[in-house]
Amino acid sequence: MTEQLSHDPGPAADRAAGPSGVSRRGLLGLAIGAAGAAGLAIGASAGSAASIAARAAERDAAASPYEYFGTHQAGITTPVQDHLHFASFDMMARTDAADLQSLLKDWSYAASRMTQGLDVSATGAVGGSPEAPPDDTGEALGLAASGLTITFGFGPTLFEADGVDRFGIAALRPAGLEKLPPFLGDDLDPDKSGGDLCIQACADDPQVAVHAIRNLSRIAFGRAKLRWSQLGFGRTSRTTADQQTPRNLFGFKDGTANILADDAGALDEHVWVAASDQPAWMAGGSYLVARKIAMLIETWDRVRLSEQETIVGRTKGTGAPLSGGRETTDPDFTAKDAAGAPAIPVTSHVRLAHPDFNDGTRILRRGYNFVDGNNDLGRLDAGLFFLSFQRSPAQFTTLQKKLSTDAMREYIKHVGSGVWAVPPGAAKGSYVGAGLFA
Amino acid sequence: MTEQLSHDPGPAADRAAGPSGVSRRGLLGLAIGAAGAAGLAIGASAGSAASIAARAAERDAAASPYEYFGTHQAGITTPVQDHLHFASFDMMARTDAADLQSLLKDWSYAASRMTQGLDVSATGAVGGSPEAPPDDTGEALGLAASGLTITFGFGPTLFEADGVDRFGIAALRPAGLEKLPPFLGDDLDPDKSGGDLCIQACADDPQVAVHAIRNLSRIAFGRAKLRWSQLGFGRTSRTTADQQTPRNLFGFKDGTANILADDAGALDEHVWVAASDQPAWMAGGSYLVARKIAMLIETWDRVRLSEQETIVGRTKGTGAPLSGGRETTDPDFTAKDAAGAPAIPVTSHVRLAHPDFNDGTRILRRGYNFVDGNNDLGRLDAGLFFLSFQRSPAQFTTLQKKLSTDAMREYIKHVGSGVWAVPPGAAKGSYVGAGLFA
Numbered sequence: 001m002t003e004q005l006s007h008d009p010g011p012a013a014d015r016a017a018g019p020s021g022v023s024r025r026g027l028l029g030l031a032i033g034a035a036g037a038a039g040l041a042i043g044a045s046a047g048s049a050a051s052i053a054a055r056a057a058e059r060d061a062a063a064s065p066y067e068y069f070g071t072h073q074a075g076i077t078t079p080v081q082d083h084l085h086f087a088s089f090d091m092m093a094r095t096d097a098a099d100l101q102s103l104l105k106d107w108s109y110a111a112s113r114m115t116q117g118l119d120v121s122a123t124g125a126v127g128g129s130p131e132a133p134p135d136d137t138g139e140a141l142g143l144a145a146s147g148l149t150i151t152f153g154f155g156p157t158l159f160e161a162d163g164v165d166r167f168g169i170a171a172l173r174p175a176g177l178e179k180l181p182p183f184l185g186d187d188l189d190p191d192k193s194g195g196d197l198c199i200q201a202c203a204d205d206p207q208v209a210v211h212a213i214r215n216l217s218r219i220a221f222g223r224a225k226l227r228w229s230q231l232g233f234g235r236t237s238r239t240t241a242d243q244q245t246p247r248n249l250f251g252f253k254d255g256t257a258n259i260l261a262d263d264a265g266a267l268d269e270h271v272w273v274a275a276s277d278q279p280a281w282m283a284g285g286s287y288l289v290a291r292k293i294a295m296l297i298e299t300w301d302r303v304r305l306s307e308q309e310t311i312v313g314r315t316k317g318t319g320a321p322l323s324g325g326r327e328t329t330d331p332d333f334t335a336k337d338a339a340g341a342p343a344i345p346v347t348s349h350v351r352l353a354h355p356d357f358n359d360g361t362r363i364l365r366r367g368y369n370f371v372d373g374n375n376d377l378g379r380l381d382a383g384l385f386f387l388s389f390q391r392s393p394a395q396f397t398t399l400q401k402k403l404s405t406d407a408m409r410e411y412i413k414h415v416g417s418g419v420w421a422v423p424p425g426a427a428k429g430s431y432v433g434a435g436l437f438a
Numbered sequence: 439m440t441e442q443l444s445h446d447p448g449p450a451a452d453r454a455a456g457p458s459g460v461s462r463r464g465l466l467g468l469a470i471g472a473a474g475a476a477g478l479a480i481g482a483s484a485g486s487a488a489s490i491a492a493r494a495a496e497r498d499a500a501a502s503p504y505e506y507f508g509t510h511q512a513g514i515t516t517p518v519q520d521h522l523h524f525a526s527f528d529m530m531a532r533t534d535a536a537d538l539q540s541l542l543k544d545w546s547y548a549a550s551r552m553t554q555g556l557d558v559s560a561t562g563a564v565g566g567s568p569e570a571p572p573d574d575t576g577e578a579l580g581l582a583a584s585g586l587t588i589t590f591g592f593g594p595t596l597f598e599a600d601g602v603d604r605f606g607i608a609a610l611r612p613a614g615l616e617k618l619p620p621f622l623g624d625d626l627d628p629d630k631s632g633g634d635l636c637i638q639a640c641a642d643d644p645q646v647a648v649h650a651i652r653n654l655s656r657i658a659f660g661r662a663k664l665r666w667s668q669l670g671f672g673r674t675s676r677t678t679a680d681q682q683t684p685r686n687l688f689g690f691k692d693g694t695a696n697i698l699a700d701d702a703g704a705l706d707e708h709v710w711v712a713a714s715d716q717p718a719w720m721a722g723g724s725y726l727v728a729r730k731i732a733m734l735i736e737t738w739d740r741v742r743l744s745e746q747e748t749i750v751g752r753t754k755g756t757g758a759p760l761s762g763g764r765e766t767t768d769p770d771f772t773a774k775d776a777a778g779a780p781a782i783p784v785t786s787h788v789r790l791a792h793p794d795f796n797d798g799t800r801i802l803r804r805g806y807n808f809v810d811g812n813n814d815l816g817r818l819d820a821g822l823f824f825l826s827f828q829r830s831p832a833q834f835t836t837l838q839k840k841l842s843t844d845a846m847r848e849y850i851k852h853v854g855s856g857v858w859a860v861p862p863g864a865a866k867g868s869y870v871g872a873g874l875f876a
Contacts, residue, residue: 133741210672233521233644233648304569304571
């Protein structure tokens with residue numbers, strides 16, 4: 001799990017190189033990647049190194065970046081950033097295990113730099129030869145790290161597709177990692193679902209998230225191809241107690257009862273794959289479910305307030321459960337209204353999704369709002385790009401099955417879906433998914 | 439031009455109303471709107487007014503809002519915000535001048551509130567009757583005004599479409615307001631072009647911009663229908679000297695030589711319609727051109743750095759002209775390179791678009807980057823949503839014709855287009871476009 005690269009992909013080495021020359025380590029790192037990725041150029045002039053160092057310093061000053069290397073991948077318990085660019089990739093035909101391994105190394109190297117506010121390589125956007133295309137596409141020059149996290153996942157089809165073990169890793173597939181079962185209300189577009197690999201890029205500046213996905217797509221050239229991608233804004237969850245609970249496009253607070261980053265017990269129980277879970281290479285990892293949920297917002301907007309609140313099970317203003325109290329008050333499902341009916345209806349979203357009615361099942365949500373323009377009827381193509389992390393995909397399946405009687409179902413449609421194994425974080429000097437090649 | 443509404447749509451009245459009751463003025467304002475807009479509910483409980491006032495205070499505290507009323511509409515010289523939601527609307531069949539007038543009144547009232555960080559009406563998202571759909575969709579509850587500006591425009595087809603003067607305003611059409619001529623390289627999608635009306639919503643929080651367009655679309659129900667819309671991020675221009683020049687998705691600084699908000703002489707000469715210009719109702723207004731420009735970024739990314747810089751006419755790193763100096767140094771088009779050729783090539787973008795080669799023509803740019811997912815080839819559907827304001831559409835046409843020899847043309851494709859007359863700002867107590875009904 002800690003296979004050594006022939007180079008140290010840490011950005012610190014490059015920063016420390018100073019104006020006299022570009023770090024050889026950084027160059028080697030990209031050279032390895034370029035071997036499998038036509039189009040990335042190698043080369044540096046001493047004169048450009050000073051400006052690279054200056055830029056890195058400038059970008060770092062504006063925000064404290066998140067570490068790329070570590071026990072867990074960043075972007076799961078990290079305080080939810082404001083913007084998302086999510087991308088799903090398929091490995092290209094005629095690629096082999098060496099291609100997959102080199103891609104994961106190159107992606108890790110690039111991610112370890114970009115998350116620190118650095119260009120994708122040591123020569124970057126303008127530091128290479130003028131006679132070669134720059135390694136970095138340049139639109140993040142001068143921008144801070146902006147809280148960027150880059151989180152990688154492996155889909156079921158990476159391990160086996162149409163019965164073929166393309167990369168010799170079928171035996172390593174986690175038992176629970178399979179295409180999600182159909183759910184009531186699914187209207188999935190296969191072109192917006194699945195994928196051999198996924199990348200979740202979150203940042204407080206959308207240009208930084210877009211820059212990350214663009215450059216990782218470019219690095220994948222010849223090995224993996226973008227299958228579908230999604231931009232999101234307005235995080236719909238929180239992962240720390242001091243984050244305000246944001247609102248989804250139904251106008252309700254969303255994610256009040258999320259698992260928080262400081263709740264180590266809940267994370268171990270519900271989010272992180274334990275060492276005793278199988279397979280061993282997933283220990284410290286998690287499973288990511290993505291669901292693109294179209295909201296029929298024009299229809300929702302015509303629903304009376306009391307009905308909206310009945311459907312959600314919370315008040316729209318404060319987000320308090322209909323049983324009373326404040327936003328953070330635990331719902332009291334035994335409370336009755338004046339007519340003697342449950343104050344929180346049995347078909348309400350908050351009740352159906354609550355651990356009390358799902359054998360204690362919890363998930364860590366990390367979704368974003370999206371607007372993709374509008375359809376021919378003049379209705380906004382808008383909704384929730386739901387993202388959740390859990391110790392097993394079965395947790396999501398349990399909750400989603402329970403939501404088959406959700407009163408909210410009338411106003412939503414699931415149009416995209418995917419599930420990926422999210423390996424543990426890469427150890428310093430290694431790369432994400434190294435456990436597949438141990 | 440200053441026709442009085444039967445109410446004062448200023449939000450100050452609502453804020454001043456205090457906890458004892460909702461401002462009658464605000465209620466009347468929406469009542470007028472609701473007469474033509476089925477689905478907006480009227481009603482308020484005294485108990486909810488306190489929470490409305492508290493929310494308004496909370497939202498105002500976080501940012502100093504821009505005034506909606508004034509000589510010019512906001513959103514033109516306003517320091518460019520980080521996010522855009524742009525929407526084009528068509529008036530619906532069988533609407534008449536009264537519908538158009540009522541729509542403009544209702545939009546102005548709502549815009550005057552939302553730009554101040556308030557709900558779309560005095561009863562708002564949760565202050566109305568529980569037995570009615572809320573006036574406001576709610577997703578901006580708790581968010582600050584976030585620098586929101588809402589800018590309205592009137593397309594050529596509003597004045598006359600297929601030879602029909604639907605609203606009795608054909609005689610008021612500005613002579614220069616007509617569909618833009620075809621340009622070399624156009625590949626326009628008619629469904630993403632034109633529109634009777636447009637709204638440019640800019641804010642530093644995308645959820646606030648989306649909330650504005652969503653609620654204005656809702657208010658238009660039965661009168662106008664969303665034709666197309668576009669989200670943008672990463673402003674590609676600056677309108678004040680202290681704003682950093684941002685980068686477009688080619689990785690270059692864009693908008694260095696833009697007209698700045700404090701350059702009153704240039705604004706009067708190039709941006710604002712003068713009182714002596716025709717028609718009189720446009721005095722203090724401007725003309726808005728929108729061009730959705732797809733960038734072939736994967737192709738661009740394979741171009742060597744020196745060639746990229748030759749195409750742009752500036753260095754990628756600092757943005758200095760190729761004739762030398764710093765970003766803000768004036769280009770020297772007489773400078774020669776070592777081989778005796780012009781240091782700034784004659785086909786470079788910066789030279790072709792420069793006032794020196796266009797009889798002094800200048801425009802105020804206000805574009806945004808966009809990424810709309812990806813195409814079937816796995817390429818990002820990305821580019822520049824170009825927006826410019828000018829005293830006459832002819833200024834844009836002059837520049838765009840000159841760009842027919844632009845070396846950059848190989849890497850871009852214009853896929854959407856529109857032009858709108860942007861009337862002057864509404865006077866306090868009036869509404870945008872009142873001059874059409876004087």
